[in-house]
Amino acid sequence: MSDIDYLKRLFQDYYRKKTNQIPPIDSLNQREFGFIPWDDIIIMNRHISFVNYEAFKNYLSKFSPRHIYSSGALYNNPDHTDMNKKGYLGCDFLIDIDVDHFYTPCKKDHDLWYCKKCGKNGIGMAPNKCPKCENSQFKSLSWICEKCLSLAKNEIFKLIEDFLLPDFKINKEELKVVFSGHRGYHLKIENEKIRNLSGAERREIVDYLTGENISYEILGLNDLNSNLYFLEDNYGWTKKIINKIKKNIHDYPNDVLKDILSDFGLNREIIEYILNDKNNFLKNLWKIKGLGEKTWVNFLKNITKNLGAKIDVPVSIDIHRLIRYPGSLHGSTGFRVQELSLSELETFKPLNEINQEIDPIVFAEKKDVKIKIEILENKVPSIKIKGKTYGPYNKGTIEIIPLHVAVFLLCKGVAKTRSFIDD
Amino acid sequence: MSDNFDLASHYPWLPSSLIKYYSNLPDDPKEFISEIFSSTISEEISERTFEIFKAAFNNLENVVYYKLDKLNVYMYLLIKILLIVLNDKLLTNRVANLYSKINYYDLLEENDYNIYHICNEELNLNVQYLPEGEVYGNKSYENNQQQVITNFKIFFIDYLNLVANLRDEYRKLINNPLSNGFVFLKKKTLIRLLQEYVRNKIKEVEIKEITKKDDLLNIKGFRELLEKISAAWKNRKDEIEYYEFDGTEDASFYPPCIQEIRSKAKEGQNLIHTERLLILWFLLALNVPIEDIVKFFSTMPDFDQEKTTYQVNFAKRKGYKVYLCETLKSLDLCRANKDKEKICTEGYYSKTQEAQRKISSPLQYVHVRQHRNRRESKNKSNINN
Numbered sequence: 173m174s175d176i177d178y179l180k181r182l183f184q185d186y187y188r189k190k191t192n193q194i195p196p197i198d199s200l201n202q203r204e205f206g207f208i209p210w211d212d213i214i215i216m217n218r219h220i221s222f223v224n225y226e227a228f229k230n231y232l233s234k235f236s237p238r239h240i241y242s243s244g245a246l247y248n249n250p251d252h253t254d255m256n257k258k259g260y261l262g263c264d265f266l267i268d269i270d271v272d273h274f275y276t277p278c279k280k281d282h283d284l285w286y287c288k289k290c291g292k293n294g295i296g297m298a299p300n301k302c303p304k305c306e307n308s309q310f311k312s313l314s315w316i317c318e319k320c321l322s323l324a325k326n327e328i329f330k331l332i333e334d335f336l337l338p339d340f341k342i343n344k345e346e347l348k349v350v351f352s353g354h355r356g357y358h359l360k361i362e363n364e365k366i367r368n369l370s371g372a373e374r375r376e377i378v379d380y381l382t383g384e385n386i387s388y389e390i391l392g393l394n395d396l397n398s399n400l401y402f403l404e405d406n407y408g409w410t411k412k413i414i415n416k417i418k419k420n421i422h423d424y425p426n427d428v429l430k431d432i433l434s435d436f437g438l439n440r441e442i443i444e445y446i447l448n449d450k451n452n453f454l455k456n457l458w459k460i461k462g463l464g465e466k467t468w469v470n471f472l473k474n475i476t477k478n479l480g481a482k483i484d485v486p487v488s489i490d491i492h493r494l495i496r497y498p499g500s501l502h503g504s505t506g507f508r509v510q511e512l513s514l515s516e517l518e519t520f521k522p523l524n525e526i527n528q529e530i531d532p533i534v535f536a537e538k539k540d541v542k543i544k545i546e547i548l549e550n551k552v553p554s555i556k557i558k559g560k561t562y563g564p565y566n567k568g569t570i571e572i573i574p575l576h577v578a579v580f581l582l583c584k585g586v587a588k589t590r591s592f593i594d595d
Numbered sequence: 596m597s598d599n600f601d602l603a604s605h606y607p608w609l610p611s612s613l614i615k616y617y618s619n620l621p622d623d624p625k626e627f628i629s630e631i632f633s634s635t636i637s638e639e640i641s642e643r644t645f646e647i648f649k650a651a652f653n654n655l656e657n658v659v660y661y662k663l664d665k666l667n668v669y670m671y672l673l674i675k676i677l678l679i680v681l682n683d684k685l686l687t688n689r690v691a692n693l694y695s696k697i698n699y700y701d702l703l704e705e706n707d708y709n710i711y712h713i714c715n716e717e718l719n720l721n722v723q724y725l726p727e728g729e730v731y732g733n734k735s736y737e738n739n740q741q742q743v744i745t746n747f748k749i750f751f752i753d754y755l756n757l758v759a760n761l762r763d764e765y766r767k768l769i770n771n772p773l774s775n776g777f778v779f780l781k782k783k784t785l786i787r788l789l790q791e792y793v794r795n796k797i798k799e800v801e802i803k804e805i806t807k808k809d810d811l812l813n814i815k816g817f818r819e820l821l822e823k824i825s826a827a828w829k830n831r832k833d834e835i836e837y838y839e840f841d842g843t844e845d846a847s848f849y850p851p852c853i854q855e856i857r858s859k860a861k862e863g864q865n866l867i868h869t870e871r872l873l874i875l876w877f878l879l880a881l882n883v884p885i886e887d888i889v890k891f892f893s894t895m896p897d898f899d900q901e902k903t904t905y906q907v908n909f910a911k912r913k914g915y916k917v918y919l920c921e922t923l924k925s926l927d928l929c930r931a932n933k934d935k936e937k938i939c940t941e942g943y944y945s946k947t948q949e950a951q952r953k954i955s956s957p958l959q960y961v962h963v964r965q966h967r968n969r970r971e972s973k974n975k976s977n978i979n980n
Contacts (some may be wrong), residue, residue: 369752376768390765399735400735406743407772407773408771
């Protein structure tokens with residue numbers, strides 16, 4: 173049996189036995205579904221619909237695809253292949269937070285890239301151009317660890333606690349959070365009024381969440397001659413920015429603060445002035461020698477970037493986007509796309525969850541099954557799952573590992589099975 | 596200021612007005628039109644409607660004889676039918692701009708209760724009235740602090756719906772005070788949003804499709820009015836089409852990014868902040884007279900002659916430079932690839948440097964086109980000679 177057949181059987185077993193862990197979603201019969209099967213060529217089968225939840229579950233038991241998606245949008249004819257004839261009715265607001273889309277310090281520990289042209293390789297995020305041959309196409313191996321998944325979780329909380337609840341007053345019950353089964357989290361807002369927003373109106377919300385297209389001039393933040401402390405109670409982004417500056421200034425010791433302010437684009441002279449006048453400098457920006465509007469606005473841009481949520485923008489704007497179905501398995505990891513309540517999210521640890529009800533590593537249940545695998549890639553970073561570290565590995569390494577780790581490596585395509593070992 | 600009961604006659608675009616005055620309106624507007632033009636009001640309604648169109652042709656901001664009476668209600672519907680029959684985008688935008696502006700000034704005179712009533716009861720918007728006013732921030736002038744207070748806030752989704760076509764930076768959600776699901780805004784700003792509602796409403800084809808246009812043209816009074824408007828518009832439109840910032844460069848030499856903005860402006864569409872800056876600095880760089888630049892902006896729905904004149908003069912004094920192509924790309928204003936314009940995408944051949952050079956700014960595009968034009972004219976005259 174090939175590894176693909178083996179994985180398909182495992183997935184099928186899950187979909188047959190754990191149907192209770194695949195929740196029905198709102199208006200299921202009006203959603204478009206998409207599936208990626210276990211074929212060599214990755215093509216998504218779209219424009220599929222189900223009359224009801226039972227029909228959907230039967231499909232999963234029968235075909236057990238590698239990846240399962242459903243639309244954020246509702247349609248009159250969800251299975252029509254012409255998007256214009258689907259009868260669009262509205263779309264939930266979708267937010268995707270994926271560590272692949274933003275910098276995390278741990279990437280230098282576990283992400284690898286190879287230039288497709290000259291073969292040069294390196295660690296961390298792939299550069300824009302190959303330093304050797306200037307080619308811009310790379311093969312990359314994006315890995316995950318507790319640290320980057322924890323940063324993704326922080327972004328979800330930032331989004332909810334700093335934006336969606338206080339500014340937009342979204343009802344908590346309308347927020348559906350899931351661990352994506354790989355590198356981040358998805359958040360869906362199910363609200364009748366929000367469903368009717370156009371792509372352009374969604375862009376406005378996205379700009380608000382990310383800080384894109386802010387005007388410091390309109391908000392009065394670029395005027396060095398005025399007392400910016402006066403703006404600290406202004407609703408919206410002004411308050412966020414002033415509070416963030418104040419918080420940074422007061423929370424960090426001077427040596428740390430120096431680095432932060434330097435990273436935010438201020439020179440030594442300006443930093444010294446700020447440190448010497450921590451409580452008043454926002455009143456007297458005009459007094460700071462060397463601080464021009466350009467430097468100040470650059471500083472504000474960095475603060476804004478820091479405050480904004482790091483979301484995958486096109487996902488939130490595109491009203492026809494498909495998103496992973498909760499409870500399904502992620503075909504690139506074998507982990508479950510795990511639905512979470514906000515209280516569960518607080519303590520949730522995707523790679524080492526104690527609460528079995530919300531544990532995305534479903535194959536860890538089969539403790540007795542071990543697999544002998546062989547590593548296929550030149551270098552495979554280590555992965556810490558269920559408190560135990562596996563790897564790093566080099567090409568050709570043969571090792572006996574638990575089923576859930578083997579499924580992860582097989583799904584990632586970096587290993588192949590040698591034999592199955594039952595204790 | 597209107598009493599609540601006559602809001603419907605003052606503002607014919609209100610749903611209650613349609614119910615009150617048009618409840619017997621059949622699907623086919625023929626009956627309504629023939630009733631109007633066979634009645635005693637025929638002459639007056641024709642004159643007043645023509646006045647509106649005439650003012651719209653000239654991008655005026657007001658109509659001297661505009662009255663908030665019952666006739667005004669019929670006029671609203673007549674204007675809509677005329678616009679559908681005339682089927683001219685530029686004209687429709689101009690009439691919609693003017694009509695919404697008239698309503699804007701009238702709404703400014705309304706008391707808070709009427710504005711609240713229009714928003715909530717009529718337009719089904721979630722606007723909250725704060726009788727005591729709420730401080731939503733401060734303004735800082737050097738070392739003085741001034742509280743910013745309002746009596747109105749609007750649910751963010753309704754806000755987004757209303758500003759959907761207003762693309763300037765001031766309307767962006769991120770640049771507005773948002774808290775607890777509501778955007779806090781001054782009464783004047785709320786009325787500006789209502790103006791936008793009216794502008795869109797007049798352009799909306801809610802009257803059942805006018806399939807039998809000929810039936811309407813058989814009604815003498817309607818036909819005469821339509822012909823009068825068409826003739827006057829034709830003359831004015833010709834002037835607009837040939838209007839090329841008198842005495843300056845040929846606008847056909849402008850690059851695609853500028854052409855795009857010009858065509859939007861001509862149609863009376865809104866321009867975003869960066870588009871306005873680009874065209875302003877570009878025209879100033881070409882030494883287009885101030886009054887012509889102000890005239891260019893007069894098609895904007897939010898045009899204010901005094902403010903625009905001040906801003907154009909201010910920009911001239913400051914001597915701002917036109918955006919470079921690189922900046923235009925980052926602002927998503929560059930049209931080079933969309934319009935597949937060769938000079939923009941491939942550049943031009945520089946004889947002096949013996950190399951293909953890239954275009955770096957919209958002004959350089961104009962210079963290249965002018966140079967080529969001069970060369971072609973010279974060649975032609977050589978051939979003729």
